[in-house]
Amino acid sequence: MTRAHVVGAGLSGLVTAWHLADRGFDVTVSDSAPGPGGLIQTRRSPHGLIETAANAFVWTETVQQWFDRLEIAPVFARDDSKRRYIFRDGRPRRWPLSLGESACLAGRLAAAVITRRTGARDRETVAQWGDRVVGAGARAWLLEPAMQGIYGSPSSALSAKAIFSGRRRGSRRMVTAAGGMGEFIGRLHARLAQRGVRFDCGHTIERLTLDAPTAVCTDAASASRLLQPHAPDLAARLAAVGAAPLTTVTMFFAPHPADVRGFGVLFPAASGVQALGVLFSADIFNGRGSLRSETWIVGDRGAGLTTWPETQLLATLANDRYGLTGRRDEPAAIHVTRWPRAVPIYNEAVLEVQKALGSLPASIALAGNYLGQIGVAALLEHGPAAAARLTSE
Numbered sequence: 461m462t463r464a465h466v467v468g469a470g471l472s473g474l475v476t477a478w479h480l481a482d483r484g485f486d487v488t489v490s491d492s493a494p495g496p497g498g499l500i501q502t503r504r505s506p507h508g509l510i511e512t513a514a515n516a517f518v519w520t521e522t523v524q525q526w527f528d529r530l531e532i533a534p535v536f537a538r539d540d541s542k543r544r545y546i547f548r549d550g551r552p553r554r555w556p557l558s559l560g561e562s563a564c565l566a567g568r569l570a571a572a573v574i575t576r577r578t579g580a581r582d583r584e585t586v587a588q589w590g591d592r593v594v595g596a597g598a599r600a601w602l603l604e605p606a607m608q609g610i611y612g613s614p615s616s617a618l619s620a621k622a623i624f625s626g627r628r629r630g631s632r633r634m635v636t637a638a639g640g641m642g643e644f645i646g647r648l649h650a651r652l653a654q655r656g657v658r659f660d661c662g663h664t665i666e667r668l669t670l671d672a673p674t675a676v677c678t679d680a681a682s683a684s685r686l687l688q689p690h691a692p693d694l695a696a697r698l699a700a701v702g703a704a705p706l707t708t709v710t711m712f713f714a715p716h717p718a719d720v721r722g723f724g725v726l727f728p729a730a731s732g733v734q735a736l737g738v739l740f741s742a743d744i745f746n747g748r749g750s751l752r753s754e755t756w757i758v759g760d761r762g763a764g765l766t767t768w769p770e771t772q773l774l775a776t777l778a779n780d781r782y783g784l785t786g787r788r789d790e791p792a793a794i795h796v797t798r799w800p801r802a803v804p805i806y807n808e809a810v811l812e813v814q815k816a817l818g819s820l821p822a823s824i825a826l827a828g829n830y831l832g833q834i835g836v837a838a839l840l841e842h843g844p845a846a847a848a849r850l851t852s853e
Contacts, residue, residue, distance in 0.1 A: 462486065463672040464850060467665050467686065470498025471836060472827040473677035474648050475526075475843030477657050480675070483851050487657045492664040496649045499799060500836065502642025507712040508742065508749030509640045512797040515741065515755070516634040516641070518837045523635065526840055530647045537634035541744040543722030546605055547731045547784065552720050556728075561597030568595045580620035583808065589620035605726035608736045611834065612704035612759045612803040614729065622806040625832065636745060641836075668824070673850035675825040677842075679703065680804055680813070683826060690824060694816040700809040701830050703801035705766040707758040709777055710741070711791040712751040718785070719752060725784065733780045734761060751792060756780070770796060804830035825849040 462485055466477045469491035477487045489496075499513035516537065517523045527534050545552035557565065572578045572593045580589055586607055590599030599615065607615045607623070637643035653659065668674055668686050676683050684698035724740050727733035741753035756777050758765050765773065774794065782788055804810065810830055820826060825846035829839060 463488070465490065465668075465672055465674040466677055467491075467668070467674065468498070468677035468682075468828075469493065469496040469649075469659065469661060470677060470839075471500055471645070472829070472839045472842045472846075473498075473675070474645070474652060475840055476675045476677055476825070476827050476846045477652055477843075478648070478655075479843045479847035480850065481652070481655050481657055483847055485673070485847075485850075487652075488660060489652075489657060490660045490663075490665050492662070494662050496659065496661070497642065497645040499802065500641050500645055502640030502645075503795065505712075505793060505795065507751050507793050508753050510710045510795045510797075511640055511642075511741070511755065512708060513799070513802070514641055514836045515739065515744070516636040516836075517840075518835065519633040519635045520837050522840050523837050526644075526648075527635070527637075530644070530651060532637045532644060532647055534635045535638050535745055535747070537723075537744050538746060540721065541634070541723045541740075545720065545722060545725040546601060547725050547727045547733060548601060550783070552725045552784065556601040557597055561595065561601070564595040565598040565602075568593060568598075580624050582621070584620045586615035586618040586620050586623055589624075590615060600730055601728055605728045605737070608729075608759060609726050609757070611806055612706050612736070613805050614762075617805060617807060619807045619811060622808070622810045622832075634744065638747060670821075670823055673823050673825075675827060675846045675850060677827045677846070679801060680828065680830045681801065683828065687820075687824070687826075690821050691816075691819050694813070694819050697809065697812045697816050698830075701813060702805040702807070702809070704803045704805055705760060705798075705800045706802035707766045707773070707796065707798045709756045709758065709774070709797075710795045711754050711756070711777075712749070712793045713754065713789050713791055715750075715752045716785075716787070716789070718787075720784070727780070729761065733783055734758070734763075734765060734776050735780045736761075738781075738784070754781075766798060766800070803834070804828075806834070822852075823850070 464480045464485035466489040480487045501512040503510040546556040548556040590603040680698045680701035684695045688695040726737040736757045736759045739755040742748040827842035827846045
């Protein structure tokens, strides 16, 4: 049986290991963390589940296949979680634009479609694309919060080509397991072990030995370090891919009749709120406890918020929540998770990586959320490609 190595036990690494095992490889998965999952973890508390990163998959055919394969019953988002808000002028709104801004959006977008100018231009940022195609108002109050909510970076830091060429269209139905995303990771890990895949967690891989086909399924910075001796041009381009830090703060409160109900609220930079957004976790999925669960998502906002001491950060979020609710409720529990390098910054560096993938040696495959598509559903599709590459080698 041919051996294969997988470096990285996050979701993309676990999926790659599965597909390598399907192809008859004797697989070992290594990771510097003490266990699998990477950023995706679910903590259980007396008050409910806490997701440290992604809280769900977008339901696709591939996701359905994985839930069937792992024999996990899908838990779909509640219908009323379709209500999503953007905060403007002191209150959450389903549609944040004024009549004039809405008219401007409709007129600009129609003109861009007719003249075929909706496509991203070379070296155009998402902010520049937004001003050109939908207008400044829609860019500030619709596009900007959406980009920060997904990518953790302002639209001025994102490449329009990198973003829109990898965006998926279609259903946005959300799904998870009853035990959260951690149940999916745990089931996948257990099934891999049953299939004979070995795990070597708890120490950092310093270099690739290439004594067997190897899939590198790490963040861009770690992949750059490992690939430097084997694909120096690609390694240099990977090193240029930045990563946005994120901090999530999950708080549990007693329900209140005036609570905003739905998926959550995004806070544009112009709203004056420091947090990027808040998810109402108990409103999204059933069975998440009797208390109100709010996960506040914090980015740097150009002020290093993710590095602030916990007392300062929590005081800031208390003010943000007061601006949203008009109340200073005492939380029953608070759980803080910090990710210094959470999300790749989709700027021109990501496009440069894609151009250099052809220089990758045949015995190495690459998988990660910096390769053109972001999100946990997309990561499920990286594994088959990586395994196919190493099989052909």
